[in-house]
Amino acid sequence: MLTVENISKTFNTPGGQVQALKDVSMTVNTGEFVSIIGKSGSGKSTLLSILGALDNPSTGSIVVDETQINKLSGSKQTQYRAKKIGFVFQQYNLVPNLTALENVMLALEFGGYPASSRLDRATQLLTSVGLEDDQQHRRPTRLSGGQQQRVSIARALANQPAYILADEPTGNLDSATGKKIFDLLHDLSRSQQTTIIVVTHDLEIAGKTDRTFTLKDGKITTK
């Protein structure tokens, strides 16, 4: 279970203070597939980065499975990200000079997976997201957007995280590919009881999730 209580986030910018999140509270149950929608600048990505311990809120608390993650030290937060969270980004964010396999193995290394079985595990993960054998040995630049996003999902799943946080996972893909990626995530949440939080502005995708939160001007307006 993930509980967000009264979090606010303020950024200091050259143009003065900007409040990205205002007193946001929400709860996501284990195994749920939820979406957060909102226009650009509504605070979606800020909320996601706070949920993933990439950033800390200015006030409020996030409790994940009885641990208040915003109070953890920097290295504990890194461990939390490595073991509990899987990220999927709009830009895929694969390491460009590593092959698909190596990108997945990198996450396994950070998750403390034994070196001897990393290759097998990475191969298995990439196969399960539908990446063919020869594609697994390619670098990201030689893969299509959809294939890169599959690698990124395999990487997110590497350490069997309890939560997958996806930031516009289909944003850079054509609608057919986007649908396949969405279905892949959907299947995961059903088969592995993984909690998935998807940030999107695609109402069609949001409509297929268990619940949808709407962010507007830093506030959650509907639940």
Add this chain to the structure above:
Amino acid sequence: MNVVTRGVKNAIRSPLKSGAIVLMFAISIALILSMLVARGSVLSKIDEVKATAGTAITIQPAGVMGGMGGGDPLTAEQIASITSTANISSTTSSLTDQMGTDDTNLTASLELGSFGARQQRFDSSSSATTPTTTDTTAVTEATDRPAPVSRTTVTGTTDANSVSTTGGDLTISSGALIDGTSSEKVALVGATLATKNSLTVGSTFTAYGETITVSGIYTTGNTFQDSGIIMPLATVQDLTDQAGAVSSVTATVNSSDNVASTVAALKKSLGDDADITSEAEQAASSVESLQGIASLTTAGVIAAAAAGALIIVLSMFLVVRERRREIGVIKAIGGSNKKVIGQFIVEGLTITIIGAVIGLVLGVLVSGPMTTSLVSNSTSSSSTTETATGGPGGSGRGGMGGPGGAFQGATEQLNTNITQVTASLTTQIFAAAIGITLLIALLGSAIPAWLTARIRPAEVLRTE
């Protein structure tokens, strides 16, 4: 795949960029090495020049230079006082005289020439007489004066080798060296004089009314020297009725550090009776240009090291900037700061080590010619003779028709030595170069790598 392999892989990720950084760094390492080599050779040459040439002191009676001038020779008491001065390890004394036709049956081999003739223009029986009128004087002198004649120089010395003009031992072409401390009536005859008078080892000639036996024939390559005679000091003193008299002393000091204090002590004990000169003073001015190069190369080492460090720091700084997002990703998926820093240090080290290896090889190749050109440019001498040690130096010979220099042998030696800076690459210099390189490599990669720690993982969510 671990931190090390990732770092190495990243280093060769963009071959063109890494190649350029490696090349720039290699050049600065090559410069560091060649500057260190140049510095090492110059410093060792300075030491060598100081050690070999800096310990001789020449003491001459005040007013005497070579065979010219006036004044009284040094006395036996003065010699004893010089010998007993602290830090003087050995002395060589000499007394020179000139034999005319009345003194010897030998024919002088040195051409009189206009110079020699001029030196004898006062040698007239009436020259001491005060002329009554100016116009008669000229006439009287012209008629009374005997025709100028060539003379033969006799050097009495406690060490015949001191006559050598090269600073080393005297070259004996036949026969054997004489014992300078004896008082036997023996002589070494210069090759030119021996030929002129058909003298060989064992021949005899007359000098100052005594019969002298030729012990050996010597050559120096110097026309003046090769027309002279060398005899034991005591023999010359005896023959010329100058018991204990000495016209020049060369004293060797036990350490170059003591030269200045010994010169001061001698000046105090001999007072105005003697002129004292030391090679240390000459050596000091001779090595000045070398010291200039030494400090220039020190500055060069520092500048090249700074340039090398700057190249690495700036390049790695740019690399870190360029890969902010990637660093954010690695942190977002659970990579610790330690791992990210480690990876960048390995990347920096890989580039610097490749650069250093190329640079050191390049440095070994260019340091020789560079050192040679640095040294020959600043001493304006092209001599490349290999000579190991400097001798005690010439001891105040010269005189009529001669070179007339007190330190000729020694100064020639100094000039030769200075151009002898061989570009020697010692293990020590190589170790110093590697040490500096490693320091630059570590600093150059650690500083930029440390910056990665400041990159927030949330960076990854920034949309471009």
